[in-house]
Amino acid sequence: MTTQAPPSTARAAGYARGRATREEILDAAMLLFGEVGYHTASLREVASRVGISHPGLLHHFSSKAVLLAAVLERRDEVDEAAFQADLDAGHDYFDALARIVERNAARPGIVELFATLSAEATSPDHPAHAFFQARYRTVVGSTTAEFERRRDEGRLRSGIDPDMAARLTVAVMDGMQIQWLLAADTPDDRPDMAEALRAQVAALLSD
Amino acid sequence: MTTQAPPSTARAAGYARGRATREEILDAAMLLFGEVGYHTASLREVASRVGISHPGLLHHFSSKAVLLAAVLERRDEVDEAAFQADLDAGHDYFDALARIVERNAARPGIVELFATLSAEATSPDHPAHAFFQARYRTVVGSTTAEFERRRDEGRLRSGIDPDMAARLTVAVMDGMQIQWLLAADTPDDRPDMAEALRAQVAALLSD
DNA sequence: CTTCCCGCTTACCACGTGGTCGGGATTCAA
DNA sequence: TTGAATCCCGACCACGTGGTAAGCGGGAAG
Numbered sequence: 001m002t003t004q005a006p007p008s009t010a011r012a013a014g015y016a017r018g019r020a021t022r023e024e025i026l027d028a029a030m031l032l033f034g035e036v037g038y039h040t041a042s043l044r045e046v047a048s049r050v051g052i053s054h055p056g057l058l059h060h061f062s063s064k065a066v067l068l069a070a071v072l073e074r075r076d077e078v079d080e081a082a083f084q085a086d087l088d089a090g091h092d093y094f095d096a097l098a099r100i101v102e103r104n105a106a107r108p109g110i111v112e113l114f115a116t117l118s119a120e121a122t123s124p125d126h127p128a129h130a131f132f133q134a135r136y137r138t139v140v141g142s143t144t145a146e147f148e149r150r151r152d153e154g155r156l157r158s159g160i161d162p163d164m165a166a167r168l169t170v171a172v173m174d175g176m177q178i179q180w181l182l183a184a185d186t187p188d189d190r191p192d193m194a195e196a197l198r199a200q201v202a203a204l205l206s207d
Numbered sequence: 208m209t210t211q212a213p214p215s216t217a218r219a220a221g222y223a224r225g226r227a228t229r230e231e232i233l234d235a236a237m238l239l240f241g242e243v244g245y246h247t248a249s250l251r252e253v254a255s256r257v258g259i260s261h262p263g264l265l266h267h268f269s270s271k272a273v274l275l276a277a278v279l280e281r282r283d284e285v286d287e288a289a290f291q292a293d294l295d296a297g298h299d300y301f302d303a304l305a306r307i308v309e310r311n312a313a314r315p316g317i318v319e320l321f322a323t324l325s326a327e328a329t330s331p332d333h334p335a336h337a338f339f340q341a342r343y344r345t346v347v348g349s350t351t352a353e354f355e356r357r358r359d360e361g362r363l364r365s366g367i368d369p370d371m372a373a374r375l376t377v378a379v380m381d382g383m384q385i386q387w388l389l390a391a392d393t394p395d396d397r398p399d400m401a402e403a404l405r406a407q408v409a410a411l412l413s414d
Numbered sequence: 415c416t417t418c419c420c421g422c423t424t425a426c427c428a429c430g431t432g433g434t435c436g437g438g439a440t441t442c443a444a
Numbered sequence: 445t446t447g448a449a450t451c452c453c454g455a456c457c458a459c460g461t462g463g464t465a466a467g468c469g470g471g472a473a474g
Contacts, residue, residue: 014419014420014421015419015420015421015471015472017420017421017471018420018421018422021421021422035330036246036330037244037246037326037327039243039244039246039247040246040247042460042461042462043461043462043463044460044461044462052421052422052423053422053423053424054462054463055422055423055424055463055464055465056421056422056423057422058462058463058464059420059421059422060421062463063462063463064462064463112329115326115329116326116327116329118326118385118389119244119322119323119325119326119327119385120244120323120326120327121389122319122322122323122385122388122389122391123242123243124391124392129389132389133389133390133393136386136389137396140386157410159409160406160409160410161406164402164403164406167383167386167398167403168379168383168403168406168407168410170382170386171378171379171381171382171383171385171386171403172375172378172379172382173382174378174381174382174385175377175378175379175380175381175382176374176375176378178325178326178329178378178381179343179347179374179377179378181329182325182328182329182336182339182340182343183340184329184331185331186340189344191371191374195371196371196374196375196378199367199368199371199375200375202366202367203364203367203375203410203411204410221449221450221451222440222441222442222449222450222451223441224440224441224450224451225450225451225452228451228452249430249431249432250431250432250433251430251431251432259451259452259453260452260453260454261432261433262433262434262435262452262453262454263451263452263453264452265432265433265434266450266451266452266453267451267452269433270432270433271432271433
């Protein structure tokens with residue numbers, strides 16, 4: 001963030017050790033936030049999973065809210081990068097979306113993170129409230145754009161507004177996460193999230 | 208619950224006053240659980256909103272988990288009764304569903320309750336875990352049955368499994384709740400939940 | 415070798431939590 | 445009017461929370 005340059009060589013902040021445990025903290029925090037939510041998760045628990053004390057954690061992230069912001073930011077970067085890579089590799093927009101879902105289905109912690117947090121962050125004073133507002137705006141925005149493209153090609157089902165189609169699609173992704181998580185201990189009626197997304201898109205497009 | 212009968216006349220448990228504050232407690236708890244979630248909500252806060260002390264609250268509900276169970280149970284009874292009434296009045300199954308959504312849209316507390324809690328109760332050790340598992344089983348079950356009926360009438364879109372259609376439909380309801388809650392302070396891009404549900408059902412049915 | 419910063423620890427703090435205990439009002443039936 | 449049940453309160457408890465203060469050892473840079 002600062003423009004100030006280190007004395008001689010351009011160097012990443014801190015020592016290698018510090019950067020490493022910082023990453024470990026982010027991993028552990030992501031998992032725990034997913035497991036129990038942001039409010040319920042404690043800094044001591046995160047720290048203990050990394051093998052340090054909780055003031056040790058606060059040395060890297062000055063407060064719990066700062067930790068949360070870092071977790072969300074990094075998580076978004078990873079997903080966004082993979083999504084763009086799929087797009088550049090020639091994949092369909094919705095295919096790329098489904099592939100995100102598929103990848104997440106293999107990492108229950110991430111699914112829990114976003115399902116739990118997006119509900120929690122519904123409160124206007126939640127530290128992640130603005131983050132999720134912005135996130136939904138961009139994702140339904142770009143999905144709307146995609147549906148508009150399909151409509152111009154005559155491939156959107158008649159009588160459906162592209163914006164509504166987009167909202168329904170992301171609603172399906174969120175809603176299926178809950179059904180998927182809730183059925184974690186009864187695998188028989190556990191839905192396939194990616195298949196559900198594809199079925200939803202198919203229902204919204206014509207033919 | 209008990210079969211034991213009072214001495215002479217059949218009488219509701221406790222005094223009138225007690226039953227009244229019990230109701231007040233349930234109302235306040237429902238709102239607060241919706242606002243901040245079950246874990247974050249405190250018995251003292253609920254009690255203070257009713258104007259009593261927190262041991263006073265515990266006199267009516269012996270523990271926090273018991274309170275939660277009572278809130279959910281009562282909420283489900285109310286919704287179920289209204290739903291059945293709509294059905295008996297000759298309304299379409301999906302119309303009746305949409306009317307539930309419409310009613311809830313006028314009571315943000317209820318929407319927050321279920322959105323927050325269903326995500327929270329995702330954890331297997333959450334006191335409401337079993338409740339939500341059962342709830343989803345019955346609601347996607349009955350919705351699946353309805354879609355099967357439509358399919359037999361040739362009104363279900365080809366290539367869509369009734370069970371999948373049901374899951375997508377309830378996923379849309381859940382997912383739209385999050386988008387709706389998240390946009391509470393920016394009414395311009397706040398979706399119409401009932402309209403979304405109707406659009407979703409329309410997309411799943413043929414013609 | 416010295417100096418400085420980084421990584422992290424132990425000890426501590428104020429505070430909010432769910433829950434318990436014992437007792438004082440209030441209310442109802444007899 | 446007595447007596448019992450109900451309703452509710454103030455005080456208390458053990459515990460977990462996020463955050464702070466002070467310091468110590470070790471690696472990096474001059």
